[in-house]
Amino acid sequence: MRIAFGIAALALAACQSPAGSVGNIPAPPEGNTPSPGEVIAASKPEEWRALDPENTLYMDFPQGRVIIEMAPQFSPNHVANVKTLSREGFFADGAVTRVQDNFVSQWAQAADPARPPKKGVEKLNAEFTLPRNAVANFDVLPDPDTYAPEVGFVNGMYAARDMTSAWLTHCYGMVGVGRENDENSGGGTELYVIIGHSPRNLDKQLTMLGRVVQGMEIMAAFPRGTGDAGFYKTPGEYQHYADIKVAADLPPEQRTPLEIMKTDSASFATLVNSRRWRKDDFYRNPVGRIGLCNVTVPVRAATPAS
Numbered sequence: 001m002r003i004a005f006g007i008a009a010l011a012l013a014a015c016q017s018p019a020g021s022v023g024n025i026p027a028p029p030e031g032n033t034p035s036p037g038e039v040i041a042a043s044k045p046e047e048w049r050a051l052d053p054e055n056t057l058y059m060d061f062p063q064g065r066v067i068i069e070m071a072p073q074f075s076p077n078h079v080a081n082v083k084t085l086s087r088e089g090f091f092a093d094g095a096v097t098r099v100q101d102n103f104v105s106q107w108a109q110a111a112d113p114a115r116p117p118k119k120g121v122e123k124l125n126a127e128f129t130l131p132r133n134a135v136a137n138f139d140v141l142p143d144p145d146t147y148a149p150e151v152g153f154v155n156g157m158y159a160a161r162d163m164t165s166a167w168l169t170h171c172y173g174m175v176g177v178g179r180e181n182d183e184n185s186g187g188g189t190e191l192y193v194i195i196g197h198s199p200r201n202l203d204k205q206l207t208m209l210g211r212v213v214q215g216m217e218i219m220a221a222f223p224r225g226t227g228d229a230g231f232y233k234t235p236g237e238y239q240h241y242a243d244i245k246v247a248a249d250l251p252p253e254q255r256t257p258l259e260i261m262k263t264d265s266a267s268f269a270t271l272v273n274s275r276r277w278r279k280d281d282f283y284r285n286p287v288g289r290i291g292l293c294n295v296t297v298p299v300r301a302a303t304p305a306s
Helices: 007-011 036-042 076-087 266-276
Strands: 048-050 056-061 064-070 095-100 104-108 139-141 150-154 157-161 165-168 174-177 191-194 208-214 244-246 258-261 299-301
Touching: 036 266, 076 208, 076 244, 157 208, 208 258, 258 266
Parallel strands: none
Antiparallel strands: 048 258, 056 064, 056 244, 064 208, 095 104, 104 191, 139 150, 150 157, 157 165, 174 191, 174 208, 258 299
């Protein structure tokens, strides 16, 4: 298959602003801006949320674990199908079969001969967009965007919207569903992650499933494929993972507890504005704007319960 390809009060306050409008850019902080580490260290426990094990995938490579948080709000049928495929063993001994420089790493079952799904399916109707009014928790980034009237975050996922629709965007680390030319030819049996400059022209062209929240250093470092579109020419070049598991299906001691900074929190607003107006011993000329895909949503090891 181929892919057819007051800072806190101001920064993210316009959650329901009209599509096409750009919000007020918060003023620059006085003096040097705090680093992400300083913002994270000063954050409050209630500004973080734990990953939902039922919507978290683990891919275990020899190099380490890659963790994907899925977005069932945007692609419920594909998320459900990937979980079904995982639970029937469809992905066992799978592999990354394509690594195209500055673009994507793509993975599949990689069995020879291929094992057809038993309970899951190979094809589903595309889930490119949602009605705008179906996404109430859209945390708007007030900066202008080239590709959409408004951009922001939905549960930590990079998103965009216009007057009628909302959708997930192709930022670094976002995971999508491979397909043929027919928009309904993908179902989650092949997935990809963005490893390069964000190809936002693909927004609303492919179903987006979620984002990698741990392990991008693994997915972005595989040898580049030398075949067409970065596909590996021979199975001997494949980069194998043991399986794709739903975190909820593993005992707690085998899970990797992570938490994500809430994108409607004061600390996230401070973080975004400090990157927008970055000023320190090296950065002397603040830009005063930030692109959606230049914002990093912080992830950390979950704080043990007291």
